[in-house]
Amino acid sequence: MFLIILLELNLKKINNMIQSIRGTKDILPDTVEYWNFVESSFRHTSHLYGYKELRTPIFEKTEVFSRSIGEATEVVNKQMYTFTDKGAESITLRPEMTAALVRSVVQNSLLHDSPLLRLWYFGPFFRFERPQKGRMRQFHQYGAECIGSANPEADAEVILLADSLFKSVGINEYKLFINTLGSDESRKLYLDELVKYFQKVKEKLSDDSKYRLETNPLRILDSKNEEDTELLKEAPLILDYLDNESKEHFDAVKDFLNGAGLTYTISPRLVRGLDYYNHTVFEFQSTVLGAQDSFGGGGRYNNLIEQLGGPSTPAVGFALGIERILLILENTDKLNKTENTTKVYIVTANQELIKYSINLANKLREKNIGTILDLQKRSIKSQMKEANKVGVKYVIIIGDNEISRGILTIKNMQSSEQTEVPLDSIEKFKFE
Ligand code: HAM
Numbered sequence: 001m002f003l004i005i006l007l008e009l010n011l012k013k014i015n016n017m018i019q020s021i022r023g024t025k026d027i028l029p030d031t032v033e034y035w036n037f038v039e040s041s042f043r044h045t046s047h048l049y050g051y052k053e054l055r056t057p058i059f060e061k062t063e064v065f066s067r068s069i070g071e072a073t074e075v076v077n078k079q080m081y082t083f084t085d086k087g088a089e090s091i092t093l094r095p096e097m098t099a100a101l102v103r104s105v106v107q108n109s110l111l112h113d114s115p116l117l118r119l120w121y122f123g124p125f126f127r128f129e130r131p132q133k134g135r136m137r138q139f140h141q142y143g144a145e146c147i148g149s150a151n152p153e154a155d156a157e158v159i160l161l162a163d164s165l166f167k168s169v170g171i172n173e174y175k176l177f178i179n180t181l182g183s184d185e186s187r188k189l190y191l192d193e194l195v196k197y198f199q200k201v202k203e204k205l206s207d208d209s210k211y212r213l214e215t216n217p218l219r220i221l222d223s224k225n226e227e228d229t230e231l232l233k234e235a236p237l238i239l240d241y242l243d244n245e246s247k248e249h250f251d252a253v254k255d256f257l258n259g260a261g262l263t264y265t266i267s268p269r270l271v272r273g274l275d276y277y278n279h280t281v282f283e284f285q286s287t288v289l290g291a292q293d294s295f296g297g298g299g300r301y302n303n304l305i306e307q308l309g310g311p312s313t314p315a316v317g318f319a320l321g322i323e324r325i326l327l328i329l330e331n332t333d334k335l336n337k338t339e340n341t342t343k344v345y346i347v348t349a350n351q352e353l354i355k356y357s358i359n360l361a362n363k364l365r366e367k368n369i370g371t372i373l374d375l376q377k378r379s380i381k382s383q384m385k386e387a388n389k390v391g392v393k394y395v396i397i398i399g400d401n402e403i404s405r406g407i408l409t410i411k412n413m414q415s416s417e418q419t420e421v422p423l424d425s426i427e428k429f430k431f432e
């Protein structure tokens with residue numbers, strides 16, 4: 001009977017517990033240091049390339065994304081977290097940053113003071129996708145955007161920046177796929193041919209691709225469906241429809257990448273899922289990721305700034321999925337625990353001495369020595385156990401005996417060596 005009541009109580013407790021939203025993840029204290037490692041390495045590398053950080057709000061007017069990413073894309077069509085706020089405004093949690101960043105650049109007239117902007121960002125993004133390994137509804141991206149240069153050296157710069165970012169965290173093996181969508185004119189010419197081809201074989205296309213043919217034919221090239229991939233073998237390729245300007249631009253990008261010793265594969269069917277691209281597009285893939293193997297991508301977007309109300313300005317950039325980068329690091333054993341930064345644990349023998357311990361802890365912290373003390377009135381033995389668990393290097397023991405003799409005992413937890421230090425010279429002790 002007693003057991004049943006206990007079980008019921010526990011069930012009640014479980015029912016009372018609120019779960020996080022599907023596709024979101026808590027970053028707990030023992031993994032947050034990996035996040036900090038990636039973020040600080042990326043921050044450092046961005047600065048080496050002269051990129052400055054820009055932060056925008058987590059939500060925007062829906063128009064920012066629908067006008068730029070494209071109404072017919074999956075991101076806008078199916079994946080956006082859009083709601084009407086209490087002021088009857090349509091608001092969207094940002095599914096990506098490029099459009100939001102461009103909105104900010106235009107609104108704050110950043111191009112006015114500097115015709116070439118090098119910007120980076122890091123933060124959470126939201127897409128309503130079916131969650132699986134490496135695919136979340138709230139995920140994080142690092143991204144970099146180079147705004148103001150139409151030249152192929154800017155395309156090469158952002159790709160080289162990505163390569164340096166990977167190396168900064170220990171990712172030395174990955175695959176870089178590149179393609180070009182050409183100028184607006186080449187792309188239009190190509191699209192006409194592509195649609196003609198698919199119209200002829202329409203009946204054999206998957207239902208998804210039949211729909212794409214009406215809304216966003218380029219996306220058929222991305223299809224993983226078996227019937228579609230068979231048809232794709234015969235489909236026209238953008239590389240055969242490039243005008244001279246597009247060809248020259250793409251050749252120069254490849255030339256710069258060759259010169260920098262970067263290995264890449266030309267992937268003529270790579271089109272990316274967002275509408276704003278023209279000319280160079282690229283993607284980074286890893287073999288350790290499984291189905292969600294693309295851990296970053298980007299390209300040139302020469303029309304977006306004007307489309308969002310700014311001056312006609314060329315730009316190129318990319319974004320990396322942080323969860324996927326961490327998965328790569330996990331799979332290749334590149335994540336090491338950093339050293340515990342709390343150096344000292346003050347063991348207080350009795351409650352009368354706690355005031356003394358609080359003040360001593362504060363003095364040590366002012367000297368940049370990480371210090372903690374017991375907050376649960378535990379026995380000396382339990383406090384020593386806790387100090388061991390936390391992994392501090394030193395324990396300071398404050399007891400009646402010590403205080404009456406005007407000393408403190410400092411124990412080095414690694415060597416077990418104990419030192420008695422006069423009360424008034426504790427601050428001179430070298431906690432190294
Ligand atoms: P994207 O390819 O949509 O591009 O996203 C970039 C990266 O974000 C992906 O390669 C992936 O690693 C990560 N990612 C996307 N969706 C998810 C998800 N649901 N869960 C986990 N990770 C995800 C963009 O967002 C463009 N704004 C990139 C860009 C910047 N183009 C020019 N500038």
